Amino acid sequence: MPRHEFNYPKEAQNTVNRYKHQATYSLTTIHTIINTSPILNVSFNAPSSPFPITLPLIGQMGSFDRPSASLGEPLDLYLHGYVSSRIMNLSRASSSKKEGEGEGEGEGKGLPVxxxxxxxxxxVLSLTPNSHNYNYRSAVLFGYANIVESVEEKLYAMELITNSVLxxxxxxxxxxxxxxEMSSTSILRVTITSGSAKVRSGVPVDEKGDLENEEVLxxxxxxxxxxxxxxxxxxxxxxxxxxxxxxxVGRWVEGVNEEGRSYAVEGAKRDAPVPGKKERDEEEG
Amino acid sequence: MPRHEFNYPKEAQNTVNRYKHQATYSLTTIHTIINTSPILNVSFNAPSSPFPITLPLIGQMGSFDRPSASLGEPLDLYLHGYVSSRIMNLSRASSSKKEGEGEGEGEGKGLPVxxxxxxxxxxVLSLTPNSHNYNYRSAVLFGYANIVESVEEKLYAMELITNSVLxxxxxxxxxxxxxxEMSSTSILRVTITSGSAKVRSGVPVDEKGDLENEEVLxxxxxxxxxxxxxxxxxxxxxxxxxxxxxxxVGRWVEGVNEEGRSYAVEGAKRDAPVPGKKERDEEEG
Incomplete structure (x- = not known):
């Protein structure tokens, strides 16, 4: 466990501007959401396309150099899945390793993802459609993807990812x-530059005007x-x-089912976090 | 119901190159996956960022001009959610409407999303990690986003999206x-240019070598x-x-729970689609 609670720095692309009271930059929170998601949406740009391209991939946060690192520490993201040759070729081109140099030397940053x-x-069903909401957890990470070349690191990531599924x-x-199997499987390592998460749980929240409307109530x-x-x-x-x-298999299924159910049911009863006056004025202004 | 089963045309960004036997370009399949997803991952580019930016938004396929259109027909995607001012400002800038012209006249294409x-x-738990899989449904759409300006279309989309949640x-x-509420809510209309989906259901599939290994079996x-x-x-x-x-509320919860459970359980028992020899050779070659 790290001695401090680490946060990702707030930069242009990861700073949450709406519903700020639901935002967090905590590494533990963000990495936990990523690691418990069966599918990650990985987006990148291809030179020929005006659109970003999103692939559903399986992935997991980890550290090959310090496998015992906790979720609250800086980690890499390892990705595996239906990796089209496009994302692989683009990652390879972006890292533009110079010939004859050692690993990590002279590499480009990688593919921005x-x-x-x-x-x-x-x-969350409230009095008026505008106040409807979800209880939810969402996370986003930004970083540079490179193909893992070392056999040891590839095996580390393959085991990490397989065991994240079960x-x-x-x-x-x-x-x-x-x-x-080794040659047909590719693993991407994403070096993370920033990230953020938004989490909401709790009961509905309505505006004062509706809460005073007897007919609606x-x-x-x-x-x-x-x-x-x-x-x-x-x-x-x-x-x-x-x-x-x-x-x-059986014990894990039981445990994870109970955990998921109780998180959702308890979260339905909790007090909802309400934005401060300053934030409401800013967002509505 | 349309008389024909429509497909999105195969272009560079939407053509599936891996596990082609699981790919589909059917409008009905793609639109159904989008419409039954409680959260959509919407990605766009911002001029200052090397990374695509992904927002979790609520959305629904629909047609304001022909509200009775079926899921198998060409539709727009309406988005609503935690729309940061960035995606709204970028959409507004991208549509670059000329002053003094009527609606739809002189508009740019919109923000590529x-x-x-x-x-x-x-x-899907098979004999070797490499053959592990998910049974899953995934869809991707590409298009141009514009802010809905007409009050009637905005109300149509707000009702469509609220009723998609429940x-x-x-x-x-x-x-x-x-x-x-009307002025604080923004709706994006995405004009779709292409899309694709991948669907897998069924039992595990393993390689011949492992299926002949008694110790492993x-x-x-x-x-x-x-x-x-x-x-x-x-x-x-x-x-x-x-x-x-x-x-x-109660009847819908019962119905949707039974539908979800039976889809997953029946899908676990079905024969798995297996790629043809040509596709395997291509992908492994």
Whole structure:
């Protein structure tokens, strides 16, 4: 555990300008949202396209140099997934490594990417459509992507990412990857430059005018419908021979289901954070 | 219903190059994924930033001119959410409307945006980490965003988006929005230029070599852990006076929960689509 709570510095692209009271720059919060998202939205630019391009990828924060680093410390993001050759080729071109130099020497910064993850925890139903909201957690990271070349770091990231989908799965499969698997798999390491998150939980909040309107109060149901993900009963595949669902699967499913459900349900009852007067004036002005 | 199944044209930025057998360009499929996603990841570029910037926004496909258009027809995307002034100012600048001209006249194309949505339906646990997968649905759209200026179109979009979060909610709240609410809310209309989707469902698939390895088959559990979202018991808020949860809330929660659960569980048992030999050779070559 780090001795201090680290925050990402507030810069132009990561500073939250709306609903500032829901914003956080805490590394722990941001990295936790990223690491618990089954899919990350990774955006980059290609020279020929006027549009940014977004790919759904699997990824995980980690540190190859200090694998025991906590989520509150500076970390890299490792990405793996349906990596089109375009993002790989662009990353390779952006890092523009000079021939004959050692690793890390003479490298460009890499491909600029933005990584976004969000999770909705509940529908917040208030008196008027304008005051409707979600309970949610969302995070965004900015950084430079480079292809991992070292076999050791690649294996570290492959194990990290596999076990982020299901803890202990890596050790319980046929490993290590063979030569064909190693060469067909690419891993990107994103060096993070900044990030931010927004988190809302709690009961509905309405404007004073509506809260004094008896007709509206008598007619409109207000409250929160919690929303959470559930892992169902594991379904054995057609060539499975292992009779019992292994403990590392079953126990994890139970734990993560209970955690998700209680986060959403408790969050539906909590007091909602309300912006200060200064922030409201700024946003409405 | 349209007489034909329409597809988005395959262009450089939307053509899927990996796992082509999971790709689709069908308007119905893409628009359905977008419309059932509680959060859309909207990416754009800002002149001062080397990174694309991604915002989590709420949105819905629709047609103001032909509100009865089906999901299989060409539609616009309406976006609403934590719209920072940056995306609004950039959209306004990009549309660069000429003074004195009528609506739609002399407008630029708008701000180039990419919209991404994904949903994981299950963990596909195979014999080796390399063959692991998700059952999932993901969609991406490209288009030009402009701010909606007409009050009628803005109200159409606000109702469309509110009712996408919870059907019939709009009519069951305090409407219409007052002048302050109308002026503090912005809606973006995205004119779509192209899009694609990828969908996978089904049982695990492994390589021949692993399927012939008795030791691995005896040791590794293979199958699918279904994953689905559940709306929990609605939690009344602190100033709610309506004793019973209204039917349009309760019935919808029941229906959508059953639909989500059965999609994930049935998808866990289905035969998995397998790429043809030509595609495998191309991707591995």
């Amino acid at each position: 933005c990584i976004a993850a969000s999770k909705v925890d509940g529908l 803890p202990s799965r890596w050790q319980n499969t046929r490993i290590p990857p063979n030569a064909a 008598d007619r409109v149901w207000t409250g929160v419908v919690p929303l959470y993900e559930v892992y169902g009963e594991p379904v054995p595949g057609p060539y499975n021979r292992v009779k019992e669902v292994p403990g590392y | 990419c919209i991404a949505a994904s949903k994981v339906d299950g963990l 059907p019939s909610r709009w009519q069951n709240t305090r409407i219409p929005p007052n002048a302050a 005896d040791r590794v559990w293979t199958g699918v852990v279904p994953l689905y979202e559940v709306y929990g018991e609605p939690v009344p808020g602190p100033y709610n006076r309506v004793k019973e949860v209204p039917g349009y």
